[in-house]
Amino acid sequence: MPSSFKDEFMNVEIVERPEIMAAVIRIPRNGQLVREAWAQAATWLQDNQAVADREHGYVFIPEWQWATEVTTLWVGVPVNHTEGLPAGLVTIKLPARRYAKLTVQGDRAHMEEAYSRLFDWFEQGPFVRDTQEGSYGFEANRLHPVNPFDIPADEINAFDYDIYAPIMD
Template sequence: MQVTIVERPEMKAAVIRIPRDGHKVREAWKEVTAKMEGHPAVADRHHGLVFIPEWQWETEVIMLWVGVEVTGFDSLPPGLEQITIPPRKFAKIAVKGDRDRMWETYSFLSEWFRTGPYERDMSEGSLGYEMNPLQPVNPFEIPADKIDFFEYDIYAPIKVAAGVDGSGVDRED
């Protein structure tokens, strides 16, 4: 497994907030896509996003936001919340494999933060996210209790630790 430090531009998203539950993630996805179908503000029709409130890692992640990236918030359908993530650096790691491999990837990322020069930004208001490709298979269309293969990227926001200059950062636009 490999963690890459990437710099991402500002991201806006139209989302629905839900309890952390795979079934509710899929219900929210269906609602978001129904509301946003054909909407001109959708910036990325190839990925679905699940946002993680980073401050919840201190205890337990109990809430998520599910949605799509948008170019702006004008004329969004009712029932969608708005999220803006400022330009910033993230630790990016790919999840690819079965459920055990998914949990191994999260553990690897946690250990990487614990032992490396970067600190995960778990301050109030900081959001990480999972970027799920919707092709060739849309993972949100597979029931939570049936899905047995995961393939997505985790973007965990970072703070640069003292003495680290941030060099070696890849830029993703």
Template structure:
């Protein structure tokens, strides 16, 4: 039985992240390369990390209007501390986010993106917050399997949660 996609609203607390910037690559390996660089400099046992349940892929939300070409792969931290070369600091403002869980094959994943953006277009109350500096997030669980260590083409089941900041629609 196919799981129905539910779009919900969740409040995300502000947080700090250490992250590595990447671009979209034709073979979709950019996030995997960034993850490898990140964990080389910030190992999963680094004392700055909050309880490490998931990694984040950050997307500047104004990119949704054109083409997504810049992403960051990051980990939530309590403090930045000494920031290694090649790693950037991100301050995630948090707030109200539209949320949806992706769990399934590539076709189902693209279907959830479609449902998310359709929901955002049709919502009478909310719109995607596309102001400069606002980052959407996709949380990637690290257990039981960390998808960021598997080539994209080998992933059979995509498992992550979309968290895209929204704001009340401006009345026109």
């Protein structure tokens, strides 16, 4: 399989991503807590030279929790190193690997349809989602022109982010 493959019908693209080290805050899955954690991480890392991506806010999903219910999320940003990171942040490391990538741009109904489409896409094969313990997927939320973390979870109805679901090798 080539390093980048796009399924036009489902708008799912297979992409290779390098290793990601991220500085994050672990929280219960809750839209308001996601926004609070993002605000805290953004404040702590505002001038920190370790930050590798200032264009996106990341929400990391523990894929093994899909077996029952996703109850925990990690919110933060990729970093180049851990020197000088605030004590309130932890680091996680995702290995270089393949992901199914799906872009979400639209209202809440479109977002819900995109997740449903991604689950259906995996069910149809030939790729298998990696839901093993220690496997993470993530959402890379574009912070411009509008930062979605500035909009209350119960009010937001315009989404612009990429879903990265890990693929079993």
